[in-house]
Amino acid sequence: MTPTTDAAHAMRHAMVASQLRTNSVNDARILEAMSTEPRERFLPEQHREIAYRDTLLPLNGGRRHNSPLVIGRLLTEAHVASGEKVLVIGAAGGYSAAILADVAGSVTALESDPELAALAREALAGKAGVTLVEGPLNQGWAADAPYDLIVIDGAVEEVPEGVMAQLKDGGRVATGIVDRGVTRLATGRKSGSHFSLVPFADIECAVLPGFEKAKTFQF
Template sequence: MTDTHTLAPPDFAAARRHMIESQLRPTDVSDPVVIAAMAVTPRENFVPASQRAIAYIDRSVPFANGRVLNPALSTGLMLTRAELSSGDKVLLIGAGTGYAAALLAGIVAHVVAVEDDRALVEQAQANLAGLANVTIVESALVQGHAAGAPYDLIIIDGAVDQVPDEIVAQLADGGRLLTGLNDAGVSRLAAGRRQGQAFAVVPFADTDIAPLAAFARPKSYSF
């Protein structure tokens, strides 16, 4: 006997609505502009085809190369804390396949998205091809993109051991920086603002955000 039943395709629009109502709104993702962007951006298009069914679960979605798409909650919290403005020029470090850049593109004036993995660069280029206000740069993450500085906002889309001075120098005076911080194996979201030559980041939320190996401190040796 032949089984004629087939599985219904996933309802990604319903999954997106559920993500907003069950993951984002109850957890301080309160900026209506950020909520609106996440409501219309198809997150499933930014993950491998084999991972689409889990695109909206509350955890990282793995790529083939060890990198991940960070949880939507982490992204939403960072964008909410960033206090986005329509005139902002944004440097996004760790662009991955382009999801965060796509969200930002509908809100801010211009996004420079830096990625060092060639396969991810190619995927981001395909995913963001229709967005005129996004520039994708293939470069070492820790270098940022000084040629486009200064930036009103820098987002490092992953957890780092420390923010390099070279990145801070690319912020405009008064510019904001959002990142994840590694602290004894715990990841926290953190925010900072440059005031003249002064800059520091302060954690504001404990949440899952994957480490970016390029920003790891060199291991020290003891004898």
């Protein structure tokens, strides 16, 4: 079921007040966008009634949709600037791309699952500043590179070199990482050929497939 307009409005503002403001989501632009964008519209219909719960939600192919807190923390720590060019990897239904479009203005949203891409295409229809593209998540989207910021909307074991090559020098990444079975949120900045991620919060985060580290041989 989809909540009524009034119910969704109340739940959205409760989410901002109780989940985000109390947990270091303090960028006024991110808070404004998340209090405005109807999160339920970016979710499969069977989950729209619980769109504002502080939990991960199941999606196609074993994927999961991140909680509002994960998205709020990632985008806050990304320090998004107006006019920046952003790539979202793992767009799912398009929610994080919509938030970024409200703040940055130019967003490429990459999704690999056809059904999720169809959902995002419908949800983002008429949304200025967002281009939805389909392809393997672990390859990024070189056609629109270079980017000021890459947001990986999920946790990965590593960021592929091919994705890093799509960043401008000085560009940033905001992502979840998988570290010995624990998911953390992290950010990093590219400087020449150097890049490293610095974790800033241990939070349950949806794991994206296709970003596994190559297994090393052990005796």
